[in-house]
Every structure is written in structure tokens, then in C-alpha cells.
Amino acid sequence: MKKVKVYVTLKEGVLDPQGKAVEGAMHRLGYPEASGVRIGKFIEFAMTDDACSDQNIRELCEKLFANTVIEEFRYEVEEVTSP
Amino acid sequence: MKKVKVYVTLKEGVLDPQGKAVEGAMHRLGYPEASGVRIGKFIEFAMTDDACSDQNIRELCEKLFANTVIEEFRYEVEEVTSP
Numbered sequence: 001m002k003k004v005k006v007y008v009t010l011k012e013g014v015l016d017p018q019g020k021a022v023e024g025a026m027h028r029l030g031y032p033e034a035s036g037v038r039i040g041k042f043i044e045f046a047m048t049d050d051a052c053s054d055q056n057i058r059e060l061c062e063k064l065f066a067n068t069v070i071e072e073f074r075y076e077v078e079e080v081t082s083p
Numbered sequence: 084m085k086k087v088k089v090y091v092t093l094k095e096g097v098l099d100p101q102g103k104a105v106e107g108a109m110h111r112l113g114y115p116e117a118s119g120v121r122i123g124k125f126i127e128f129a130m131t132d133d134a135c136s137d138q139n140i141r142e143l144c145e146k147l148f149a150n151t152v153i154e155e156f157r158y159e160v161e162e163v164t165s166p
Contacts, residue, residue, distance in 0.1 A: 007125055022126070025147055033134040034143075041106065042090055042123035051116040060117075064108055 001080040002052040008066045008073045009040035041065070050079060084137040085161040091149045092123035111159045124148070135160060 010016050016038050019038040033074040043065055046056075057075055093099050099121050106120040126148055132138075140158055149156040 009125065009127070019161070022147065025126070026143060029143065029147060031130075031134060031143065033131040035129045037126065037128040040127065042125040042127035043120065044092070045106070045120040046099065046118045047111070047114075048116040051114060052106065056114065060109060060112065060114065064105065064112060066088065 002047050002049055003080050004045055004047055004052065004057060004075060005078070006043040006057075006061055006065055006073055006075040007040060008043070008061075008071050010038060011072050014070045019021045029051055046080065085130050085132055086138060086163050087128055087130055087135065087158060088157055088161070089140075089144055089148055089158045090123060091126070091144075091154050093121060094155050095152055097153045105157040120127045129163065 018039045019037040020041065023034060026037065028036040057077070061073045061075065062068055067071075093102075101122045102120040105122065106117060109117040109120065137142065140160070144156045145151055
């Protein structure tokens with residue numbers, strides 16, 4: 001069994017209104033030093049070893065998790081050690 | 084200047100309907116091997132060195148980024164090397 005962690009973020013240059021809103025909130029909370037806030041998604045799932053190929057994970061990312069026009073993704077695969 | 088990356092995820096045991104929906108979509112896409120899908124948030128921002136204490140980041144996470152009743156968070160701080 002493998003654990004897959006996918007991180008989806010907006011591409012550089014794509015406007016992030018949600019990030020801008022959070023940045024405003026950080027400034028109001030007393031942190032005017034914060035800048036360049038970007039919000040992304042984090043998806044975690046388990047997958048059987050044989051299905052967990054790079055090709056399969058890329059397909060899932062491109063078809064399901066990320067809108068590749070405006071978003072980019074990266075992923076990590078971890079071995080799950082069952083006791 | 085530091086770059087902070089915050090990962091917010093639902094606590095174990097908290098129902099994740101969005102994850103369940105994505106899991107269904109993965110099965111329909113031809114990946115019935117996927118299980119335990121959990122969706123989280125990923126927040127990235129820049130912070131000046133002096134403001135970037137553990138205490139400050141924890142405060143931001145607890146007050147702004149995460150709902151600590153149902154969510155947990157972890158964060159990484161990276162040095163930004165400006166050219």
C-alpha cells in the first residue's frame with residue numbers, strides 16, 4: 001500500500017483573490033509583514049502498490065485534481081508500513 | 084525573508100464529504116484501488132525574518148488558517164535566498 005500526497009497550487013502570474021483576502025486578514029490580525037499569500041489544495045489518498053505508477057498518478061492529477069490551465073501540481077508517494 | 088508553507092488537514096475521524104466525492108470520481112475514472120481520500124488546504128506566504136517566529140506562525144494558524152476543533156495543521160519555514 002502506498003500513500004500519495006498531491007499539492008495543487010495556482011500557477012505563477014494567476015491572480016489569487018482568496019490569497020489576497022487572507023493576506024488582508026493577516027494584516028488586520030497584526031502581521032503587516034506577510035506578503036504573497038497563495039492558497040492551494042492538498043489531497044491525500046491510499047493506493048495499492050500495483051496501481052500506484054507515475055503515469056496513473058499524473059493522469060489523476062491532470063484529469064481530476066488540477067485544472068492544468070491555471071494550476072500546477074506536485075506529488076509525493078510514501079510507502080505505508082502496516083504493522 | 085522567509086517562506087512559510089502551512090498544511091491544514093481534517094483531524095482523523097472527522098468526516099470528509101469532499102474527499103468521499105473525489106474518491107467516487109477516482110473510482111469512476113478507473114481507479115477503484117484508491118481509498119481514504121482526504122482533502123486539505125495548503126497556504127504559502129512570505130514573511131520578514133523578524134516576524135517569522137514559531138509563536139507568530141502558530142497564532143496565525145490557530146486564529147486564521149485552521150479551525151482547530153476539526154482541523155490540524157503543520158508548517159515548514161524555508162529561507163528565501165534573494166539573488
